[in-house]
Amino acid sequence: MNTQIDCDVRAKIERTLYESSVSTFEDTCFMYLAPEMEEEQKELPLEAASEARYRGDWTGKLLIETRGGMLEAIASNILSLDEPSLQQKKDALGEIANIICGNVVISLGRHGRVSKIESPKFLSEEELQTEEDIGSCVAGITLNFFEGRADIKFYVDGYIAAKEQNSD
């Protein structure tokens, strides 16, 4: 599949990924960026991961990984709960992935008609590694919060419309 994206579009995707991620955490989770990353936050182990897949002219996914106490903080803040259940934490992280993905796909440009963003899926560490090897990561950001760290990557697996045109 064709996954060629020109530099302008790639830059736009990265900018949109950053802006929409920050505003999603601020507006939805009421979590704000920390001024700088502490040394220990660079070494935090993976806490949780979720993916939101999109389908349309382009296909691909957004992966979000959390480290530190992010998973609990996201669910607590969204749901106004002191002790959210594991399922509530998974659902909350998935919703964040879904919202950010919905914003970023718009920046795929005039060929970026997206028909559907699938329900988010919580990933095990193994599943995350598998997903990271599929498709092309066109943008990735790291956001540092007082509660922990979020790494967010946007993947393009293929350009369906181009494939269809080539096969005509």
Add this chain to the structure above:
Amino acid sequence: MALNILVVDDSSVMRSIVIKTLKMTGLPLGEIWEGSNGAEGLRILQEQWIDLAIVDIHMPVMDGEEMINHLRENEQYQNLPVIVVSSESDPSKIEMMHRKGATFIHKPFKPETLKEVMIAVTGVSNEYTD
């Protein structure tokens, strides 16, 4: 006037986000009802007095577009204010929602944005709470 509001979304997390944001608007709220798809939303509308519906687009069983179609075909709900809250990116779909008299808010959204739209579509005032 306190608004009775129907929130329709298949994600319970998203319904929580919308309800939390509603409470942050400072506008007078009455009962808040929740539905997980368009069909459930329509059923609640038949049983309760609702002043405003806040609806997602992509849902199983009956999606938001179909639910709005049913509303607009029914004389009783033809003028019900509807706000669509979605991460939908297809401009044609968003335009179609507008044509059906629904106001679109893209996720994520701030309480101020929701408040402005709620005032615009319902005419409610927050004079009582200020």
